[in-house]
Amino acid sequence: MRMITPLIALVIASALGLGWLSPAPVAGASEPPANGNYDPLEGFNRKIFWFNDQVDTYMLVPVAKGWNTIAPTRVKTCLSNFFQNLRFPIVAGNNLLQAKPVATLSDIGRFLVNTTVGLAGFFDPATGMGLEQHNEDLGQTLGYWGMPPGPYLVLPFFGPSNPRDTVGLAGDSFSWVYPYFIDWIYTFSATGTDVVNARALALRDVERIKEASVDYYAAVRNGYQQRRDNLVHDRKGMSEEEQQDLYNVESNGGE
Amino acid sequence: MARTRWFVTSPLRLGAMLLLLCSAAPGAARAAESPPKVVQELADAVVAVLAEKGPTADQKREKVQTIVYAHFDFTTLSRLVLARNWKQLSPEQRQAFVEEFKRHLSMTYGKNVETYNNERAEVTGDRTEPGGDWTVKTKIVRPGAQDILVDYRLRQEEGGWKVIDVIIEGVSLVANFRSQFQEIMTGQGPQKLIDILHEKNERGEPLKTS
Numbered sequence: 001m002r003m004i005t006p007l008i009a010l011v012i013a014s015a016l017g018l019g020w021l022s023p024a025p026v027a028g029a030s031e032p033p034a035n036g037n038y039d040p041l042e043g044f045n046r047k048i049f050w051f052n053d054q055v056d057t058y059m060l061v062p063v064a065k066g067w068n069t070i071a072p073t074r075v076k077t078c079l080s081n082f083f084q085n086l087r088f089p090i091v092a093g094n095n096l097l098q099a100k101p102v103a104t105l106s107d108i109g110r111f112l113v114n115t116t117v118g119l120a121g122f123f124d125p126a127t128g129m130g131l132e133q134h135n136e137d138l139g140q141t142l143g144y145w146g147m148p149p150g151p152y153l154v155l156p157f158f159g160p161s162n163p164r165d166t167v168g169l170a171g172d173s174f175s176w177v178y179p180y181f182i183d184w185i186y187t188f189s190a191t192g193t194d195v196v197n198a199r200a201l202a203l204r205d206v207e208r209i210k211e212a213s214v215d216y217y218a219a220v221r222n223g224y225q226q227r228r229d230n231l232v233h234d235r236k237g238m239s240e241e242e243q244q245d246l247y248n249v250e251s252n253g254g255e
Numbered sequence: 256m257a258r259t260r261w262f263v264t265s266p267l268r269l270g271a272m273l274l275l276l277c278s279a280a281p282g283a284a285r286a287a288e289s290p291p292k293v294v295q296e297l298a299d300a301v302v303a304v305l306a307e308k309g310p311t312a313d314q315k316r317e318k319v320q321t322i323v324y325a326h327f328d329f330t331t332l333s334r335l336v337l338a339r340n341w342k343q344l345s346p347e348q349r350q351a352f353v354e355e356f357k358r359h360l361s362m363t364y365g366k367n368v369e370t371y372n373n374e375r376a377e378v379t380g381d382r383t384e385p386g387g388d389w390t391v392k393t394k395i396v397r398p399g400a401q402d403i404l405v406d407y408r409l410r411q412e413e414g415g416w417k418v419i420d421v422i423i424e425g426v427s428l429v430a431n432f433r434s435q436f437q438e439i440m441t442g443q444g445p446q447k448l449i450d451i452l453h454e455k456n457e458r459g460e461p462l463k464t465s
Contacts, residue, residue, distance in 0.1 A: 037434045077399050133401065201400075204370055212363040214451060215435040222434040223426045230425025235404070238427075240385055246430055247388060247408065247419070249334050 037222055039152040048154040049217050055157065056199075064199035076201055078122040083194040084133065085114050085121030089175040094136040098144045106131050135231055139168025143232035152221055160224035290389035290409045290416045291381045297326045297407075297418070298376035298393060305371040316365040323364055328417035329357040331410060335419065336432045340440045348445050355452035356432075362459060373398050376405070384408070389416065 039045060068076075092107035110131035114121050127133065142164050143149065150163035158169065213219035238246070288296075304318045333353045334341050344352060380392040388410050395403040406422040420429045439448045 037437070073399060208363070208366060211366070212359075213435060214432075214448075214455065215438060218435040218438055219431055222431045226426045226430060227424060235425060237390070237406075243384060243386070246427065246433075247335060247384075248386065249331060 037152075037218075037225065038150075039221060041151060041153065045152060045154040045221075046217055048156055049220070051156065052154065052159055060196070060199050061203070064196050064203060067196050068200040068203060071197075071200070076197055079193065079197045080201060081114070081118070081124045082121045083190075083197070085111065085118070086176075090138075090172045091134050091136045093175055094138055094141045094172075095134060097138075097141045098136070103134055103136075107134060137165075137168055138171040139165030139228070140232050142168055143228070149225070149228065152225065160220055162225075162228075165228065288415060290407075291378050291391050293326065293409065293416045294391040294393060294407050294418075295376075295378045297322065298378075302375055305368060306373075312368050315368045319365055319368060320361045323361050324357070326418055327360075328410065328412055328419055329353055329360075331412075331417070331419045332356070332429065335429045336436060337440070338433055340436070340445070343440070344445045348449060351449050352445070352452070355449055355456055358456045359452055362456065387411065388419070 088107060088111040092104050092111070095103040095107055110126040110133070113126040113129065113131060114124055117123075117125050124133075147164050149165065153161050153163060153166060155161050155166065161169065209219060209223075210216055300322045301319055304315055304322070307315065310318070330353050333349075333356050336356070337344070337352070341349070374395050374397050376393050376395050378391060378393050382390050382392075384390055388408055391407045391409065393405050393407065395405060397403070404424055407418050408420040408422065409416040410419045411417075420427055422428070436448055439451065
């Protein structure tokens with residue numbers, strides 16, 4: 001854990017420097033577009049993106065493929081449940097920070113059920129009881145209270161992000177449960193297992209996105225921004241302006 | 256002029272729809288099928304093909320393609336994806352683009368044929384949108400994994416309600432392709448975009464762009 005801290009600090013520093021501390025953009029010049037492809041650092045981002053893709057393709061994917069071959073789906077799902085359950089402080093904490101008491105209580109109930117009846121979190125009986133898995137983190141909390149995401153940012157190893165979500169990632173890292181209870185070597189192995197297992201479960205999806213896109217970088221960038229926006233607003237859908245921009249043939253396609 | 260038409264037609268469309276609904280005698284019901292029904296039929300038809308044991312992957316892919324072609328409006332979809340850039344295309348280029356984009360999408364869709372694993376789709380809700388479109392919300396239920404939320408946006412055309420966008424977990428396909436094509440259009444122009452799509456379709460596999 002301690003080894004990662006300087007890296008996170010560096011990332012925050014650069015994110016802060018690049019995002020918030022820079023002067024407000026001149027109106028009209030590089031205003032973030034409504035549908036979010038705001039990427040003034042594209043040259044830099046593409047390089048990091050390429051680097052991440054190399055790491056993924058030549059280091060992570062081979063291991064994930066191996067794991068995918070030897071581990072039955074049930075084992076992978078159980079592991080995924082287990083690590084998801086450990087994210088409980090992040091999910092519940094951020095629901096609390098977003099002043100959502102019902103969701104927070106549901107998260108606590110879910111954690112209690114899955115940790116006991118679900119055998120340390122390897123199984124997920126809670127979902128069947130109506131205590132659904134929520135997707136929350138500090139980046140969403142900041143967005144929920146009105147902080148703009150800032151420019152698109154690709155982080156080394158961590159992938160697509162923005163200054164807001166980078167700060168969120170760093171903040172959330174304080175509530176990862178392992179560092180407080182166990183040695184860093186176990187934390188390290190656990191995180192490795194989590195990453196490999198998660199990657200194994202996503203092998204097909206990532207391949208599909210690569211195939212389906214004409215510009216993989218742009219596809220991921222746009223997908224990340226749309227998805228985060230959707231999560232921040234808890235799936236309320238698009239605003240009327242966004243719909244107008246996206247779906248009105250007459251106003252944007254014109255004969 | 257063009258802008259006003261958009262607002263004028265929607266009450267008309269609504270009126271026509273109401274008329275159809277009111278006059279829907281049992282026999283005439285098919286002509287005025289509601290968007291949720293259209294989407295459920297589309298999903299059921301695709302799942303039925305995927306679950307079939309007999310046919311080869313290629314035969315299945317062809318069947319899926321036929322179903323998708325019948326329910327999607329690829330011309331509108333293409334125009335929305337290209338947005339302001341649509342004007343830069345000559346009539347021939349427009350036709351070529353729609354054709355290549357259609358092929359590209361149905362090929363991607365067709366990949367599901369090999370990886371089908373007992374997923375099924377359920378309509379979970381629907382709503383009308385400003386302007387007269389209709390959004391139908393569905394979820395893909397997967398054994399042993401989290402559901403995937405998929406919204407379909409439909410527009411009424413002459414042949415009934417057609418899908419003009421698919422929104423997967425909040426990610427709109429139209430918006431996503433628009434951002435991909437935007438850079439190619441501004442950097443290299445419409446012909447290059449059509450060529451890239453064509454090349455990708457011919458290979459039937461991912462194309463590396465730097």
